[in-house]
Amino acid sequence: MKNSAAWIFKNEVFVKLVVIVISGILAGVALNMFLIPANVFSSGLPGIAQLVSGAFDKFLGMQFETGILIFVLNIPIFLLSWLKLGKSATVYSFLAVVAMSLSTMIIPVVTVTQDTLLNSLVGGVIVGISAALCLKFGFTTGGLDIVALVIAKTTGRSVASLMFLQNLVIIAVAGLMYDWQTAIYTILSIYCLSVVVDKLHTSSQKVTAFIISSKSQEVVDKLKVNIPRGMTLLDAKGAFSNSSSTVIMTVVSRYELYDLEKYVYEIDEKAFVNIVPTQRVLGQYWNEDQQRAYLKELHS
Structure with missing residues (x-):
């Protein structure tokens, strides 16, 4: 098929399962072959799991599998996801965490x-590539990404400050438990992760999509009932074809981007x-309650 994006969306389940396996293996390799042997910590719940595992070893002399801790710490977050985000989003993210946990338990800790x-x-x-792959295909690797998605859907706001605070706590605890050189190396690791995610997915919490299609009205109708965001229709004319067309402009969150592409x-x-980063949105940007009210009115 000429259009690879269309092929991916038609084979969505298979592609997502492959991505989950690859993402899990990458996370396991990153943790067990690079971060854990060097006593450097990742961001998010994997980093917290590393700290808890390290605390058990350092203060109690007990070995605790990082992979098991990653899974256990994600359980309450998956309950939140199930209630707020629905079955599909939760299942794929759950499988991604299972893949990460299993690969972390299976891959030996070796010093490369x-x-x-x-x-x-x-x-x-490597952790950044693992996380970006999942985000690219419309789900997460669990942890605070799910919390961010819930907050984005319910309030329309980002949780950049919450993510920053989480990473700050990881860095501070790493410095206090071990030494401040460890904390500095952890900062470098988290920075690399963030840069990779930004490059492979998007650093913007919201993006503006410009859609040109010969079936623009059908696209609008599809988006209205699946991603209820404001849309503006612009008249356009092809420079080479000289044919008239309609451009659909809409602003969505980074978590809605995959679904938008799929429906189009x-x-x-x-x-x-054409996807363009959006720095700021003023005016009406619906949260989940407003979207639900619109859909209820639409179907009444």
Whole structure:
């Protein structure tokens, strides 16, 4: 098929399962071959799991599998996801965490290099690729990403400050438990992770999509009932074809981007979609309650 995006959406379940396996293996490799041997910590719940495991070992002399801790810490978050985000989003994220936990338990902890700086950089990059792959295909690796998605859907706001605070706590505890050099290497690892996610997915909490399709009205109708966001229709004319067309402009959250692309290509495999980072949105940007009220009115 000429349009690879359309092929991906038509084989969505298979593609997502492959992504989950690859993402889990990458996370396991990053943790067990680079971060854990170098005593460098990841961001999010994997980083918290590393700290808890390290605390058990350091203060109680007990070995605790990081993979098990990652899974256990995610359980209450998955309950929140099930209630707020629905079955589909929760199942894929749950499988991603299971894959990460299993690979962390199966892949042996080995020292690839004695260079802590190299371990920090490579480990951060690989974890970033793992997380970005999941985000790219419309689900998360659990943890605070799910909390961020819930808050984004219910309030329309981002949780950048909450994520920053979480990572700050990880860095501070790492410094207090071990030494401040460990904290500095952890900062480098988290920075590399963030850069990779930003490059492979998007650093913006919201994006503006410009959609050009010969089936623009069908696309609008599809989006109205699946991603109820405001849409503006712009008259356009092709410079080479000289033919008139309609451009659909809409602003969505980074977590709705995958679904938007999927619904567009379900209608028109030849659609042209341009995604532009959006720094700020003023005015009406519906939260989950407003979206639900609109859908209720639409179907009444």
